[in-house]
Amino acid sequence: MTRHLLGLADLGREGLVRLLDASDRWLETRGAPAAARPLAGKTIALVFEKASTRTRVSLEVAVAELGGHPLVLTSSGSQMARGEPVADTARVLGRMAHAITFRTGGEDRLLDMARWSGVPVLNALTDRSHPMQLLADLMTIRRIRGRLEGLRYVWIGDGNNMAWSWIEAAGLLGLELVLACPEGYEPDARAVELARERGGRVEVVRDPERAVTGADVVSTDVFTSMGQEGEAAARLAAFEGFRVTSRLVARASADAVVLHCLPAHRGEEIDADVLEGPRSAVWDQAEARLHTAKAALVWALGVDG
Ligand code: CP
Ligand code: NVA
DSSP states (O other): OOOOBSSGGGTHHHHHHHHHHHHHHHHHTTTOTTOOOTTTTOEEEEEESSOOSHHHHHHHHHHHHTTOEEEEEESTTSSGGGTOOHHHHHHHHHHHOSEEEEEOSSHHHHHHHHHHHOSOEEEOOOSSOOHHHHHHHHHHHHHHHSOSTTOEEEEESOOSHHHHHHHHHHHHHTOEEEEEOOTTOOOOHHHHHHHHHHTOEEEEESOHHHHHTTOSEEEEOOSSOTTOGGGHHHHHHHTTTOOBOHHHHTTSOTTOEEEEOSOOOBTTTBOHHHHTSTTBOHHHHHHHHHHHHHHHHHHHHTOOO
């Protein structure tokens, strides 16, 4: 059966933990002379309908280091921006590439890619979720704190695609996750409900100060995601008081880890002194995109032995 990574739930709890273990191994063996090249002879199509730095670079380097060929396709450099249906693009890519990573907007486009291509499809960000980033976030926490369980995870800001994937992770792993979001910008209620049913202790609150008190992990993201640029002014007003400042982080536990998937807007959702400060793990988090990308590709292609 074709293995897709459309959301974290596709991995299941055990699969997620195994994937994080594999990511650690990829980090530890990077550059070794006899490093495995499990994608030798395989072409991976990396399809982007939105801008990207980390996702594109991590995937392109991951495929190359695993011995495969990364084929980058952007919407403007292909027929996608001229209206060719995803189902048609998918069938063509599926005849030539061995897997596809896809960054797009609507979930329907991601699902069409998976449905029509016949090869593994990995979600490289949609308006709804960003599971590959969460793999990196979890890897980063686990390496710093030695575990994922028993920590208080706090999300400050928009109930966006990153929040969705944090909620999914909380459900899968049974984590305590508190999200502080302004009115009208809460995460999807069904996602929260599902995570609770799976065993996650997920709470949505209004007050960032209350949320962050005793936090072990403080995460945030841009207030205006890609595709929402027209709402930027309204969002800036709505998110007043939701910036991650050193005063806010002082309420977290003494060894709290600050995460941001990047790109960051200093002075908007996070202050520069926090992003560059001693609690910030954002550069390890960015690097973890490479190691987790390798593990995710190897899992999806079933070349993990
Ligand atoms: N965090 C992340 O996905 O970054 P890019 O948009 O640069 O890929
Ligand atoms: N929420 C952001 C994440 C960027 C990596 C966006 O969708 O633009």
